Amino acid sequence: MTALAAGVAPAVGLRRATRAYRAMSRAAFRSLVAYQTSFLFGLLATTLAAVAMLYLWRSVLAAGTVRGFDWPAMRAYLLVAFVAGSLVSSYVDYRMAGRIQQGDVAMDLVRPVDYQKSRFAEALGFGVYELGTGLVVAAAAAALFGGVPAPARGGVVPFAVSAVLVMPLRFGIVYVSALVVFWTRNYVGVQSARIALVTLFSGGLVPLAFFPGWLQGLAAALPFAGMASTPALLYVGGLSGAAAWRAVAVQAAWTAGLWWLGRAMWRGASRQLTVHGG
Amino acid sequence: MRRNLWLYRRCLGAQLRATLEYEGDFWIMSVAALLTQGMGFVFLWAIFRAIPQINGWRFWDVVLIYSLVALTEGVAVLLAQGAWTMAVTVNLGGLDTVLVRPFSPLLQVLSSQIGMNGLGNLVLGGSLFVAALVHVHATWTPVRIATAALVFACAPLVKIGLNILTNCSAFWLKTPWSMFPFAFHTLGELARYPLGIYGLAVRLVLSVVLPYAFMSYFPATAVLSLGSAPWLGLLTPVAAAWCLLLGRWAFRRGLTRYESSGS
Amino acid sequence: MARIEADDLRKVFRRPDKGPGLAGSLRHLVERRYTEKAAVDGISLRVDAGEAVAYVGPNGAGKSTTIKLLTGILVPTSGEVRVNGIVPHRHRIENARGVGVVFGQRTSLWWDLPVRDSFELLRDMHGLGAAEYRENLDRLVEMLQIGDLLDSTARRLSLGQRMRCDLAAALLHAPPIVYLDEPTIGLDIEVKDRLRTFLRQVVAGGTTLVLTTHDLGDIEDVCSRLVIIDQGRIVHDGGLRQVIETYARERVMHADLASRPVSLSGVAARLPGATVTEERDGLGVAVAFDPLAHTAAAVLSALQQEAEVVDLRIEEPAIEDVVRRMYAGQLDAAPGERTGT
Incomplete structure (x- = not known):
């Protein structure tokens, strides 16, 4: 693969590769549109879970503010977390795990494009669709439960940066967990374990402020907080000033870290693949 | 009836043997189930650290409801996971061989798989269930114990019946990959919390249209004498029978329009 | 019953x-x-x-x-x-x-x-x-x-x-x-x-x-x-x-020969109604014949007059072929009406 890439003049190769990745994004987007009936039922499932959360929190906060959250702020928090959680939630990992289990991944090894970037390009394609539907559902839910306040003033810039980072960060977790299939051969279990960890420690169901101090510290240091809690808190003004930028920095560090972890795992896995065969 | 039960056990047993060949899967799935249910518990615990009760339900009351969903899921996954294979079995023609064996096709389908995450669900759900029973404020009279035994035993049948019903959509949707029944499974998870927190429409759906609330909330109200109408929980056996009959009805309707595959 | x-x-x-x-x-x-x-x-x-x-x-x-x-x-x-x-x-x-x-x-x-x-x-x-x-x-x-x-x-x-x-x-x-x-x-x-x-x-x-x-x-x-x-x-x-x-009368005998035959038309002349074609660059012959008109033994003997036969096999028509032809109306339903072609 590297030998092949090195043989092409860098500039030409780069342009050609960019075109290839863009084509992959488009193909991913189109395949989601083609299977949208199934996708929409999946979306219905996550929507139902989100609606349950909204109802639950409405009851919890009926008596007044708890841990700094009143009901409108909690609505905004949960819906931002919901949209963030809908990204990279479909197909990328299924496809990867399926190809690894079937051994088809051996064919991906000889393609003249980077495996990880290709998957990321696909995730972007799916992401456009996921973001669109996620926003529509969130808007509908907001209307049903009485609106959502505007983003906290002063927090708009860090929120925007954090929101952009959500997608590559979530991709990192999903990609790494799908690669685990090289060693476990089972994906359903890995996936549901990952979803459980992400759901709790991203603060998507319950703001991390509800945890005892030691657990809050742990959660803030783990990669999961950046997948929902950080952007949602920035939106409602739960983080500001230096704390806001510190959270975004942790998010960015994990994004880069997971990208390189993914690279290292892929190298290990493909070495194993070329030694033992697919 | 006895023959059916015996054959069902035979099929499940054979499936268990086949499943145990993949020991690694067993551990991964068990750990995943423990994590999934454990996270839900931590979630409840985090909320109740901040407030003493929701709509009159205290922490351990809600844990009881929650544990019933986990137990129900564990039983359904261990004993009737085959319902989830229907989309594939029906739409890739696998039902053909089932239909030419002299044993109820529905029971064959239900016993065609064992969920390896079932044990994890049962272990965690069971622990939470016992802990909740110890902590809830209830005086354990013989009548209450008998009531509890009856409604808790019937609760998993509600879920199994509804699993069959929603998965029978395979006969109509005609695709081997459908998220349809999964969407309803998620709807069922709304029954993890006291029904009173929801709006009227959601309450009606969960108690009448697709009565998932009878696998957890209603049985709990009957045993704890909580909520607006605890007597409703005594209808759990009726709800269980109704859901199973609905499932069987849908499967039979589906069979009349089964088209196998190819020519 | x-x-x-x-x-x-x-x-x-x-x-x-x-x-x-x-x-x-x-x-x-x-x-x-x-x-x-x-x-x-x-x-x-x-x-x-x-x-x-x-x-x-x-x-x-x-x-x-x-x-x-x-x-x-x-x-x-x-x-x-x-x-x-x-x-x-x-x-x-x-x-x-x-x-x-x-x-x-x-x-x-x-x-x-x-x-x-x-x-x-x-x-x-x-x-x-x-x-x-x-x-x-x-x-x-x-x-x-x-x-x-x-x-x-x-x-x-x-x-x-x-x-x-x-x-x-x-x-x-x-x-x-x-x-x-x-x-x-x-x-x-x-x-x-x-x-x-x-x-x-x-x-x-x-x-x-x-x-x-x-x-x-x-x-x-x-x-x-x-x-x-x-x-x-x-x-x-x-x-x-x-x-x-009725429908699948035509057989094809494929024969491998030790040497080129003296004359293909000679074989054809001995077997009226049969079709004789060359195979394997002349070292083989295919004879399509009606078993009611000629027995397999007769076909073989006709071949042996012209060359030394090393090996042979008889091919029968595939049933789907028969069905297809029958449906296209190429074949008559009643036996015996067919005349040599």
Whole structure:
């Protein structure tokens, strides 16, 4: 693969590769549109879970503010977390795990494009669709439960940066967990374990402020907080000033870290693949 | 009836043997189930650290409801996971061989798989269930114990019946990959919390249209004498029978329009 | 006594006319439009006890659909069907006790279980007694030579091994009727021969057999009656020999020669009506002939007049070829009218 890439003049190769990745994004987007009936039922499932959360929190906060959250702020928090959680939630990992289990991944090894970037390009394609539907559902839910306040003033810039980072960060977790299939051969279990960890420690169901101090510290240091809690808190003004930028920095560090972890795992896995065969 | 039960056990047993060949899967799935249910518990615990009760339900009351969903899921996954294979079995023609064996096709389908995450669900759900029973404020009279035994035993049948019903959509949707029944499974998870927190429409759906609330909330109200109408929980056996009959009805309707595959 | 009685059986499949994507699906909800196709279109059939029937036709003719109607897998759109005196799709379990079914492309064995475990599950479903099971199994194991396979899981078997085990599974309860849907598809010659021998024994034992196939050899070796179906209708029902004599008279003899023949036209002159063509760069000859006009021995002797024959084989027309030609009206239905070409 590297030998092949090195043989092409860098500039030409780069342009050609960019075109290839863009084509992959488009193909991913189109395949989601083609299977949208199934996708929409999946979306219905996550929507139902989100609606349950909204109802639950409405009851919890009926008596007044708890841990700094009143009901409108909690609505905004949960819906931002919901949209963030809908990204990279479909197909990328299924496809990867399926190809690894079937051994088809051996064919991906000889393609003249980077495996990880290709998957990321696909995730972007799916992401456009996921973001669109996620926003529509969130808007509908907001209307049903009485609106959502505007983003906290002063927090708009860090929120925007954090929101952009959500997608590559979530991709990192999903990609790494799908690669685990090289060693476990089972994906359903890995996936549901990952979803459980992400759901709790991203603060998507319950703001991390509800945890005892030691657990809050742990959660803030783990990669999961950046997948929902950080952007949602920035939106409602739960983080500001230096704390806001510190959270975004942790998010960015994990994004880069997971990208390189993914690279290292892929190298290990493909070495194993070329030694033992697919 | 006895023959059916015996054959069902035979099929499940054979499936268990086949499943145990993949020991690694067993551990991964068990750990995943423990994590999934454990996270839900931590979630409840985090909320109740901040407030003493929701709509009159205290922490351990809600844990009881929650544990019933986990137990129900564990039983359904261990004993009737085959319902989830229907989309594939029906739409890739696998039902053909089932239909030419002299044993109820529905029971064959239900016993065609064992969920390896079932044990994890049962272990965690069971622990939470016992802990909740110890902590809830209830005086354990013989009548209450008998009531509890009856409604808790019937609760998993509600879920199994509804699993069959929603998965029978395979006969109509005609695709081997459908998220349809999964969407309803998620709807069922709304029954993890006291029904009173929801709006009227959601309450009606969960108690009448697709009565998932009878696998957890209603049985709990009957045993704890909580909520607006605890007597409703005594209808759990009726709800269980109704859901199973609905499932069987849908499967039979589906069979009349089964088209196998190819020519 | 009729084991299988089908009367004007029809099965219509409905396919929705849907546009692509969600928009198409939504439009379909409002404006339901379907294309209807009759896969089986008015079939009447009686099969008596002990008969062996070959059920053939081109792809998509409705063979498998008929078998699925007879076995109760599909519910007919209209018409009547009775097997062993009961309506199969209404009494599936009772029906299953009296029939054995093998689908060539699909196994009825439990994929992850040893074959023996699959057999024992079937034993329990059929409620066979220990002695009866032992006896049937021993006989099948011997006839199909599957003794070594009983302890491997079904997914580890080769196609031929799996097919033998599937046949045993279908016959464990000694059913009076056996349906085989493409039982020899994808198998090599040796396995095919073994299976055909086995099927002959089964039929000789008084079992009623219905098999669909693409393979003329299956039919000739096993069956006495041939039913040809095309586009969901029966176009021929009768003795096998008669059909072959009538529609598939032409044989082709391929001969390998030691040297180039003296003259091809010389061969042709000795065999009026036959077509002689050169093969293998002149070291082979193909003679297409009508067996009623010339015996194979006569063809061979004609060849030997012109060259030394090293090896030969006789090729018979494939049944689907016969069906296709018959349907296109190229062949006459009545025997004896055909004149030499």
